[in-house]
Amino acid sequence: MTTLPVHPGADAVLDALDPEQREVAAHPRGPMCVLAGAGTGKTRAITHRIAYGVLSGTYQPQRVLAVTFTARAAGEMRTRLRDLGVGGVQARTFHAAALRQLHYFWPQAIGGAAPEVMPHKASAVAEAGGRLRLRLDSPGIRDAAAEIEWAKVSMLTADGYAAAARAQRREPPAGLDATAMARLMSTYEDVKTDRGVIDFEDVLLLTAGILGEHEQVARAVRAQYRHFVVDEYQDVNRLQQTLLDLWLGGRDDVCVVGDPAQTIYSFTGASPEHLLGFRTRHPDARVVELVRNYRSTPQVVGLANLVLRSPGGGRRSGSVELRAQRPEGAAPELLVADDDPAEAEQIATRAAALVEAGHPASEIAVLFRTNGQSERLESALAERGIPYLVRGGERFFSRKEVRDAVVLLRGAARTDDGEVPLPDLVRDVLLGAGWTREAPTSGGAARERWESLAALAALADDLAATTPDARLPVFVGELAERAAAQHAPTVQGVTLASLHAAKGLEWDTVFLSGCSDGLLPITMAETPDEIEEERRLLYVGVTRARERLVLSYARARTPGAKPTRRPSRFLDGTEAVLGAAARSRPKTAKKVKAVPAAARTTCRVCDAGLATAKERTIGRCADCPPSMDERLFETLREWRLATAKENDVPAFVVFTDATLTAIAERVPADRAALAGIAGVGPAKLDRYGDAVLEIVKDFSAAENG
Known part of the structure; x- marks a missing residue:
C-alpha cells in the first residue's frame, strides 16, 4: 500500500486523548476490539483513530468505511471527522451502506434496476395474513412483522423457522404457533414478489448474496474499502456479521467497538457473542478497555x-x-x-x-x-x-387502542344503570376493545397494547377507591380531562x-x-x-x-x-x-408450612419469596432450575394449540405457559391435584381437566412402560 504524507496535525489528534483512547487511535492498522463502558468516549476514540490513520498517511479517507446503527450516530461521526480536518470517509448505517452497493451492482450482477424497498412491512403482512385467513389485528400485524425481521436477520427461511423457534423456546406472536408463523413468512415473501418490492432485511440479504456469488463484485467492494470501523458492535446480528465478513474478505483491518453490558436488543436478533468472540476469530487482535467515565x-x-x-x-x-x-x-x-x-x-x-x-x-x-x-x-x-x-x-391518550377504548366507554356510559361496580363495568367494556384479563405471554406491540388498556382499568380502580359512588359517565369525564390537560405544548x-x-x-x-x-x-x-x-x-x-x-x-x-x-x-x-x-430478599429464608400450590408465595425449592404472578403459578422462583420433562411440556403445548384452534380463542386463554409449566413439573395424578395448580380454576377444570389428566397419564405410562 502506498504511504501517504504525514499531516503536521497527526500528533495533535493523539494529544487530545486519555491513555486508553490514545491506544485505540495510535494503532490504526490490524484488528482491534474496544470494550467501551458507558460514557467513556467511544465515539471520540474511534473518530480520532480514523483521523490519525488519515493524517498519518496510513489510510486513504475514501478507503475507510465506518458503520453504525442509526443515521444520527453516522451523522455525528461525519461531523466529528470534519472538525478534525478529515473528509471523504464513508460513515453510514449497515442498511445505507448495503443499499448503496445494491443499487450500484444490481445492474451488472442481476440486470435491470434494483427493486424498490418497502418503507413498512405492515400492509404486506396484513395481505399475507388475509391470504391465509388469519385474523390479525394491528398489534398482531406489528408483532408478526417484528418476528419476520428476527427470522431474516437470523438468516432463517420459512422452512427453518419452526424448528429454530421451538429449539429456542421462542413464542410466536399474535396467537400463532410456529407452523402458522412459518406459513405466514412464506406467504409474505409471495406478496413481496407479486408487488415487485423488497424489505429492509432483503437489502442486507441480497447484498450479501451478490457479494458471495459474484466474485467480481466482491473484488470491487474490497478494492474500494480497505479499513473498517463498526460502532455498537454488541448489537450486531448474524446477518450483519455475515455482510461484514464478506466486506472484509479475509482481511483483518477492522476495529469493533461495543459494550456487552449494553446489549438490550437480543429480541431483534442482536448478540454480544460477536463482540465477545472477536479475539477468537482474530487471535492477533489488540483489545482495549475504555473505563474512564x-x-x-x-x-x-x-x-x-x-x-x-x-x-x-x-x-x-x-x-x-x-x-x-x-x-x-x-x-x-x-x-x-x-x-x-x-x-x-x-x-x-x-x-x-x-x-x-x-x-x-x-x-x-x-x-x-x-x-x-x-x-x-x-x-x-x-x-x-x-x-x-x-x-x-x-402520548398515552393518543394511542389508538386508548382512543378506541374511550369511544366504547363513552357509548357504554349512556346505558350505565349502576348495577355493576365501576371497575367491573370498565373491564367488561375493555374486553370488547380486545383486552384480556390475563396478560399475553409474549411481548411486543400486543403486550404494550394490553398494558395501555390495563392502565385504563387501573384508573377505574383508583376512581372507585376515592369516589365510591362514581359511575361510568364520571369516569369518561375524568378521562377527557386528563387527555385535555396532557395536550399542552x-x-x-x-x-x-x-x-x-x-x-x-x-x-x-x-x-x-x-x-x-x-x-x-x-x-x-x-x-x-x-x-x-x-x-x-x-x-x-x-x-x-x-x-x-x-x-x-x-x-x-x-x-x-x-x-x-x-x-x-x-x-x-x-x-x-x-x-x-x-x-x-431477607438475608435468611424463612421456613414456611406447606400450603396449597395455588396459594404458594414462597419457592417450593429454596423457600425464597415469589415476586411475580408467573413464579407463584409455577410455585418456583426464577433462580431455581425447572424440574419438568420438556417432552411432556411440548405435548401439553400441542394439545393447547389444537384446543385453542377448535374453540377459536388465543392459546393463552386455554392455559398460560406458566400453568402448563406447573402441570409439567408437578404431574398431577387426579382432579384434586390439578385443581391445586394456580391458573386451573373450577371452569377450566371442568372444561379441560379430563383431557389434561389423560395426557399426563398417557405420558407417565409411556415413561414407566
Missing part, C-alpha cells in the same frame, strides 16, 4: 458498577469496571411509595421542585420499563403544570421514555421508576439470559444520569392493595448506597 458523577458510576457486579463480587463477562472522572455529586436515592399513583406523585413533586429551582425541564428524564407505566407519570406531571414529551412512543419539557428508547441519550437528572421485581426484571423474562438482559436494561438506565439519580418503586399497584412487591433483585448489594430498602 466522563458522563456521570462518582456516585452514579459507583451504583452502575454495583448493578453489574456478579454474585461473587467480580465483573460480569465482558463488562468493564467504570472509573468516574467527574467531581463528587449527590448520592443516588431510592424512593419507596405505597402504590403506583403515589410513586408517580413523588416523582412529579421532585421534578416540579427541580424546575422551580431553575433546573431546565429538558435536562430531566423519567424512565420506565413498559409504555403502560407512562400514563400515571404523564398525569402527575400535567397536574403540576410541568411540560413533558414522550420519546419513542405516542411540551417542546422543552421533561422527557418520558422507556429504557429501550433512552439508550444513547443522557440527562442531568434521571428518575428510574418501577424498580421492582415484575417490572425489572419484567415478568415475561424467564431464562437466565432474559433475566441478565433485564439487568443490563437497568444498567443502561442508571448510566443515563449525569448528576442526579433517583430510583423508585411502589409496594402495591393500587391504593389500599396488599403490599406484595419487593425491590428489584438487581438492587441486591446496593444497600450501602441506597439503604436497607434496596434489599430484595
Whole structure:
C-alpha cells in the first residue's frame, strides 16, 4: 500500500486523548476490539483513530468505511471527522451502506434496476395474513412483522423457522404457533414478489448474496474499502456479521467497538457473542478497555458498577469496571411509595421542585420499563403544570387502542344503570376493545397494547377507591380531562421514555421508576439470559444520569392493595448506597408450612419469596432450575394449540405457559391435584381437566412402560 504524507496535525489528534483512547487511535492498522463502558468516549476514540490513520498517511479517507446503527450516530461521526480536518470517509448505517452497493451492482450482477424497498412491512403482512385467513389485528400485524425481521436477520427461511423457534423456546406472536408463523413468512415473501418490492432485511440479504456469488463484485467492494470501523458492535446480528465478513474478505483491518453490558436488543436478533468472540476469530487482535467515565458523577458510576457486579463480587463477562472522572455529586436515592399513583406523585413533586429551582425541564428524564407505566407519570406531571414529551412512543391518550377504548366507554356510559361496580363495568367494556384479563405471554406491540388498556382499568380502580359512588359517565369525564390537560405544548419539557428508547441519550437528572421485581426484571423474562438482559436494561438506565439519580418503586399497584412487591433483585448489594430498602430478599429464608400450590408465595425449592404472578403459578422462583420433562411440556403445548384452534380463542386463554409449566413439573395424578395448580380454576377444570389428566397419564405410562 502506498504511504501517504504525514499531516503536521497527526500528533495533535493523539494529544487530545486519555491513555486508553490514545491506544485505540495510535494503532490504526490490524484488528482491534474496544470494550467501551458507558460514557467513556467511544465515539471520540474511534473518530480520532480514523483521523490519525488519515493524517498519518496510513489510510486513504475514501478507503475507510465506518458503520453504525442509526443515521444520527453516522451523522455525528461525519461531523466529528470534519472538525478534525478529515473528509471523504464513508460513515453510514449497515442498511445505507448495503443499499448503496445494491443499487450500484444490481445492474451488472442481476440486470435491470434494483427493486424498490418497502418503507413498512405492515400492509404486506396484513395481505399475507388475509391470504391465509388469519385474523390479525394491528398489534398482531406489528408483532408478526417484528418476528419476520428476527427470522431474516437470523438468516432463517420459512422452512427453518419452526424448528429454530421451538429449539429456542421462542413464542410466536399474535396467537400463532410456529407452523402458522412459518406459513405466514412464506406467504409474505409471495406478496413481496407479486408487488415487485423488497424489505429492509432483503437489502442486507441480497447484498450479501451478490457479494458471495459474484466474485467480481466482491473484488470491487474490497478494492474500494480497505479499513473498517463498526460502532455498537454488541448489537450486531448474524446477518450483519455475515455482510461484514464478506466486506472484509479475509482481511483483518477492522476495529469493533461495543459494550456487552449494553446489549438490550437480543429480541431483534442482536448478540454480544460477536463482540465477545472477536479475539477468537482474530487471535492477533489488540483489545482495549475504555473505563474512564466522563458522563456521570462518582456516585452514579459507583451504583452502575454495583448493578453489574456478579454474585461473587467480580465483573460480569465482558463488562468493564467504570472509573468516574467527574467531581463528587449527590448520592443516588431510592424512593419507596405505597402504590403506583403515589410513586408517580413523588416523582412529579421532585421534578416540579427541580424546575422551580431553575433546573431546565429538558435536562430531566423519567424512565420506565413498559409504555403502560407512562400514563400515571404523564398525569402527575400535567397536574403540576410541568411540560413533558414522550420519546419513542405516542402520548398515552393518543394511542389508538386508548382512543378506541374511550369511544366504547363513552357509548357504554349512556346505558350505565349502576348495577355493576365501576371497575367491573370498565373491564367488561375493555374486553370488547380486545383486552384480556390475563396478560399475553409474549411481548411486543400486543403486550404494550394490553398494558395501555390495563392502565385504563387501573384508573377505574383508583376512581372507585376515592369516589365510591362514581359511575361510568364520571369516569369518561375524568378521562377527557386528563387527555385535555396532557395536550399542552411540551417542546422543552421533561422527557418520558422507556429504557429501550433512552439508550444513547443522557440527562442531568434521571428518575428510574418501577424498580421492582415484575417490572425489572419484567415478568415475561424467564431464562437466565432474559433475566441478565433485564439487568443490563437497568444498567443502561442508571448510566443515563449525569448528576442526579433517583430510583423508585411502589409496594402495591393500587391504593389500599396488599403490599406484595419487593425491590428489584438487581438492587441486591446496593444497600450501602441506597439503604436497607434496596434489599430484595431477607438475608435468611424463612421456613414456611406447606400450603396449597395455588396459594404458594414462597419457592417450593429454596423457600425464597415469589415476586411475580408467573413464579407463584409455577410455585418456583426464577433462580431455581425447572424440574419438568420438556417432552411432556411440548405435548401439553400441542394439545393447547389444537384446543385453542377448535374453540377459536388465543392459546393463552386455554392455559398460560406458566400453568402448563406447573402441570409439567408437578404431574398431577387426579382432579384434586390439578385443581391445586394456580391458573386451573373450577371452569377450566371442568372444561379441560379430563383431557389434561389423560395426557399426563398417557405420558407417565409411556415413561414407566
